[in-house]
Amino acid sequence: MTGFLVDTHRIDAGDHDRYLAFLRERTIPMMRRAGLRLVSCLATLPDLGEDVSVQTTWAFDDHVAFNEIRKNLVFDPDWWGCAGEARAMWKGGERRFFYPTGIEGPGEGIS
Amino acid sequence: MLRRFEMFVVRPDADPAAVAQMRRRTAVSGDFIPEVLDSAVGTGRVGAASYYVWEHAYASPESYRRYMVHPYHANVIDRYLLVDSPERLIAEDELDGAGLFGYVCDRPNYRLPAGAWRRLILLDLAPGDEVERGMRALAATQSATTESATTESATTESPGSAPIFSNLEANHMGACWMDAETFLTQPRWSHVWELGFATQAHAAAWDAESALMRAVRADGWPAATDGTVLGAFDVGYQVESA
Numbered sequence: 001m002t003g004f005l006v007d008t009h010r011i012d013a014g015d016h017d018r019y020l021a022f023l024r025e026r027t028i029p030m031m032r033r034a035g036l037r038l039v040s041c042l043a044t045l046p047d048l049g050e051d052v053s054v055q056t057t058w059a060f061d062d063h064v065a066f067n068e069i070r071k072n073l074v075f076d077p078d079w080w081g082c083a084g085e086a087r088a089m090w091k092g093g094e095r096r097f098f099y100p101t102g103i104e105g106p107g108e109g110i111s
Numbered sequence: 112m113l114r115r116f117e118m119f120v121v122r123p124d125a126d127p128a129a130v131a132q133m134r135r136r137t138a139v140s141g142d143f144i145p146e147v148l149d150s151a152v153g154t155g156r157v158g159a160a161s162y163y164v165w166e167h168a169y170a171s172p173e174s175y176r177r178y179m180v181h182p183y184h185a186n187v188i189d190r191y192l193l194v195d196s197p198e199r200l201i202a203e204d205e206l207d208g209a210g211l212f213g214y215v216c217d218r219p220n221y222r223l224p225a226g227a228w229r230r231l232i233l234l235d236l237a238p239g240d241e242v243e244r245g246m247r248a249l250a251a252t253q254s255a256t257t258e259s260a261t262t263e264s265a266t267t268e269s270p271g272s273a274p275i276f277s278n279l280e281a282n283h284m285g286a287c288w289m290d291a292e293t294f295l296t297q298p299r300w301s302h303v304w305e306l307g308f309a310t311q312a313h314a315a316a317w318d319a320e321s322a323l324m325r326a327v328r329a330d331g332w333p334a335a336t337d338g339t340v341l342g343a344f345d346v347g348y349q350v351e352s353a
Contacts, residue, residue: 003182009197063180070185071289073195083195093197097186 001099003066004039005058009086009093016046019054019089026082027056034072034079036060051091057098112148113169113291114221114305115213115284116231118346119192119201120160130163133191133200137165138351143183146174149222153229153348162206164348166229168219172291179290208299209233209344213284220276221305225352227275228308233282233300233344234332243281243302246339250279250304253323272316275307300344314347 011019020043028038036058043054060066073079117137121130134152141147150167169175178184191200212233223229236242254277284291285298308314318324326335332343 003185007195007197063182063185066185067180067289070189070193071295080194086195090197095190095196095198097182 001062003060003062004098005036005060005066005095006055006098007058007093007095008053008055009089010051010053010091011089012091013046013048013050013052015089016043016052019052019086022082022086022089023054023056026078027086030076030078030082031058031073034076035065035069053093112216112219113172113175113213113284114216114278114280114303115167115169115175115211116303117165117192117211118162118206118209118231120157120162120206122200122202123160125200129191129198130200134163136187137191140165140167140183140188143187144178144181146170146178146181149219151225152351154351155346155348157206157346160202162346163201164231164346166350168221169291175291207344209346211285211288212282212298212300212303214278214280214303214305215283216278216280221278221307223275223307223350225350226310227350228311228314228347229350230306230308230314230347231345232304232306234279234302234304234340235299235342236301237339237341242339246302246336247279249323249336249339250277253277253321254306254317272308272313272320274317275309277304277306279304311347311349 009019020041023041028041032038037060039057039059041054041056044050044052046052060069138150138152141150146169148168148170150165153164153166155162155164169178190196190198193199234246236246254274280303282298282300282303285300286294286296289295306314306317308317323335327343329335332340
């Protein structure tokens with residue numbers, strides 16, 4: 001069963017552009033290299049007078065595949081380096097795995 | 112059987128409630144992953160840092176591999192540990208490479224009741240089978256176990272300072288952490304010497320009486336073992352129930 005790794009990071013609004021650039025240039029290529037597929041990368045607005053939440057959603061085939069992905073990450077020096085640099089911008093966050101519910105709406109609402 | 116440990120320094124700024132949750136949820140892993148046996152936790156100190164130990168076991172490499180792909184592992188255990196998790200509660204490696212280690216054993220003689228004391232001495236042995244045999248023999252002379260060293264008798268009533276058990280084995284799980292069979296990495300510590308004591312006082316008495324430990328304190332591991340042990344990482348903690 002396909003699984004979805006959903007990381008939500010809270011960052012300072014002032015770090016919005018820098019953090020998204022970091023994701024684009026460093027984290028996303030590294031995670032893809034390990035075998036994860038990027039489903040979405042969404043962020044709250046940076047001009048609302050509050051911290052920004054950045055949510056990345058990754059897909060993987062099943063937990064057998066994820067076990068291999070985890071091994072690939074552990075052996076990638078960039079995983080350790082990226083995490084260290086990103087953590088300096090994190091103010092909090094959450095990691096959860098999600099799974100299909102059978103309720104589908106592919107592409108609905110996306111334009 | 113596969114005896115396995117994970118040991119980490121908790122971030123000093125970690126939320127105590129989150130740490131308590133991590134301890135509870137790793138301790139009860141066996142309730143969710145049937146392959147996880149003898150799950151318990153403990154806390155100790157290395158210098159100023161507090162470290163957290165999750166001790167457990169598996170019946171076989173096949174059991175271990177089922178643990179590795181179980182959703183509870185990725186969903187819950189990894190949440191607190193993985194370096195890129197926003198909910199990571201542990202610090203960078205401050206335990207000199209002693210994060211994940213363990214060994215192969217024939218039977219679960221390591222079982223201790225809550226409140227007992229476990230000592231883990233991770234050894235960096237000089238290479239060679241003869242060296243390993245020599246260290247095993249040396250350890251055996253220092254750790255004649257109590258006559259009734261069975262799982263059932265591992266109670267706080269054990270007499271004297273002798274360990275309830277003493278296992279010195281190669282750090283198989285440090286090397287074969289992916290599937291318990293494939294050597295992936297050379298672990299920092301080549302061997303694990305696990306000892307169990309009825310109480311911390313028993314462990315302290317053994318430490319004081321052991322000729323090896325006295326020599327180690329005086330001269331260090333290499334000199335005390337004629338170069339057999341190049342270095343060691345030595346911790347102890349009270350076993351807590353899940």
